[in-house]
Amino acid sequence: MHNNVVGTCEFMCPTTEIQMRERENLLHTFEVLESREKMKRPRADRSKAVKEFTRSAAGRSDPRPSDLRPTSVLVKTVDYLLERIVPKQDVKWHKIYDFVADRLRSVRQDIVIQRLAGPEICLVFIKCIRFYLYAAYRLCEVPVSLFDPHLNGRQAIECMKASLLHFSSLEVPLLAELQELESLYLLFNLGSLDALMHVYESSADVRSCARVQLALAVNETYLAGNYVRFFRLVKKLHFLDLCAVHRHIPQMHNLALNRMSVAYNSKIHGYPMEHLRPLLMLDSTDKVAELCMRHNLLVKEGQIYFLKAAWKESGLANPVKWIFCQEKDRKTAQTSMQLVQLLLIGGSTAVS
Numbered sequence: 473m474h475n476n477v478v479g480t481c482e483f484m485c486p487t488t489e490i491q492m493r494e495r496e497n498l499l500h501t502f503e504v505l506e507s508r509e510k511m512k513r514p515r516a517d518r519s520k521a522v523k524e525f526t527r528s529a530a531g532r533s534d535p536r537p538s539d540l541r542p543t544s545v546l547v548k549t550v551d552y553l554l555e556r557i558v559p560k561q562d563v564k565w566h567k568i569y570d571f572v573a574d575r576l577r578s579v580r581q582d583i584v585i586q587r588l589a590g591p592e593i594c595l596v597f598i599k600c601i602r603f604y605l606y607a608a609y610r611l612c613e614v615p616v617s618l619f620d621p622h623l624n625g626r627q628a629i630e631c632m633k634a635s636l637l638h639f640s641s642l643e644v645p646l647l648a649e650l651q652e653l654e655s656l657y658l659l660f661n662l663g664s665l666d667a668l669m670h671v672y673e674s675s676a677d678v679r680s681c682a683r684v685q686l687a688l689a690v691n692e693t694y695l696a697g698n699y700v701r702f703f704r705l706v707k708k709l710h711f712l713d714l715c716a717v718h719r720h721i722p723q724m725h726n727l728a729l730n731r732m733s734v735a736y737n738s739k740i741h742g743y744p745m746e747h748l749r750p751l752l753m754l755d756s757t758d759k760v761a762e763l764c765m766r767h768n769l770l771v772k773e774g775q776i777y778f779l780k781a782a783w784k785e786s787g788l789a790n791p792v793k794w795i796f797c798q799e800k801d802r803k804t805a806q807t808s809m810q811l812v813q814l815l816l817i818g819g820s821t822a823v824s
Contacts, residue, residue: 476586476587477534477535477536477537477540477585477586478537478542478586479537479539479540479541479542479545480537480542481537481538481539481540481541481542482545482712482812483518483521483541483545484521484522484523484541484545484548484549484552485503485516485518485522485523485524486523486538486539487522487538487602487764488539489523489524490498490516490518490521490539491538491615492622493516493521494513494514494515496515497512497513497514497656497794498595499514499516499521502520502557502570502571503517503520503521503522504516504517504520505515506571522549522552522575522578523541523549523575523578523579523582524574524575524578525574525575525578525581525753525782526578526581529676535585540582540585540586541582542577542586543588543590543592543593544581544592544822546579546582546593546596547577547595549575549579549726550596550599550600551578551816553572553575554559554599554603554812554815554816555575555812555816556571557571557574558603558815559811559812564609565610566610566614566618566619569607569611569619570613573603573604573607573624573627576600576603577627577746578603579596579600579684580597580630580631580634583596589638589641590642591642591644591646593638594635594639594642594644594649594668595636595648595649596634596640597634597635598649598652598653598818599630599815599816600627600631601628601631601632601635601653602654602674602712602814602815602818603815604624604625604628605656605660605712605715605716606712606715606814606815607619607624607627608621608624608625608628608715608718608758609714609715610718611624613716614717621719622705625660625719628660629660630661632653632656632657636653636657636670639653642793647677647678649816649818650674650678651677651683651684651738652679652683652689652712652716652818653679654670654674654678654679654684655683655684655686655687655713655716656673656712656713657670657671658670658671658684658687658688658691658714659687659690659691659709659713659716659717660716660717661721662690662691662694662717663691663694663695663696667687668691671684671687671688676757683713685711686687686696686705686708686709686713687709687713689705690702690705690706690709690717694724697727697731699724699727699728699731700751702724703724703751703752703753706751706753710713711814712814712818719752725763725781726767726786728751728752729763729767729778729783730767730783731739731746732778733769733778733780733782733783734769734778734780735778736778737778737779737780738777738778738779738797739777740774742772742775742776742777743775743776743777743778744774744775744776745757745760745761745771745774745775745776746774748776749761755792757774760776761776764776766786766787767784767785768782768783768784769782769783770782787801
């Protein structure tokens with residue numbers, strides 16, 4: 473356990489690390505001086521270099537105060553990453569994710585080492601959570617070799633749990649952010665008793681707000697397997713809440729098709745794909761056909777033939793950018809400025 477060390481580094485990256493990474497040619501392209509970027513050993517731009525995450529190792533001495541950033545610098549670092557790096561248009565977004573996710577992890581590491589707390593730290597955690605959830609949606613169709621959704625999900629969960637602890641220690645609660653956090657935590661963990669109990673044990677101001685009430689209703693329909701009402705409610709969610717629930721949708725698709733294989737069991741009468749598409753909130757009949765064929769359902773001439781005997785269990789399909797996500801994505805995060813606003817201050821308004 474580290475002693476209560478207080479960081480004194482006034483830059484986003486300590487001088488010693490910059491010198492080491494310049495020497496070892498380990499600077500990221502986002503961090504180099506533009507005039508030196510084509511050199512064999514580029515130099516760092518002090519206004520762009522951000523401290524890397526490093527794993528703790530046995531025998532390693534405690535970090536020096538000059539290598540740790542105080543709260544004000546950590547806030548500045550997170551805002552820089554979300555304002556300047558995340559909205560970049562000239563780089564593939566999975567590469568942006570790799571850089572930002574690593575640097576946010578380093579921010580969280582500095583918080584833990586120094587045992588920092590307070591409202592500013594709570595806001596840092598909330599911003600990290602928004603980033604992880606948005607990334608889970610935006611990169612859901614990217615190959616796992618380029619983006620690992622399980623690792624991203626683990627980082628999101630760790631952030632949420634740490635954030636809940638930090639929020640509980642505040643003397644004056646940040647009500648809007650706490651409502652957002654409880655909603656995101658429940659929707660990301662649909663069916664979790666721990667997440668549900670956490671909402672019920674929260675204050676009345678949190679528990680009774682419209683956003684949390686909608687999250688509770690979504691969780692209830694998820695537990696009941698009521699896929700029709702589930703998708704109707706999901707359409708009403710805020711964009712970030714939608715990103716949180718996004719990973720659970722393949723399971724509800726499978727449940728819907730399984731139930732319909734019993735209810736509409738027939739070798740003669742087909743069910744129109746065009747009717748099923750909006751029910752499952754898919755953006756094309758091709759995706760409907762692909763989903764049905766995963767379960768050995770016959771698709772012919774725009775019709776699906778639900779046969780109970782033909783139904784085959786299949787692993788969950790990878791999440792895709794479903795139509796309701798795409799519509800809200802276009803409206804909520806369609807410009808760089810809107811995306812920055814979304815990650816820095818959250819989505820305060822539902823998009824219908």
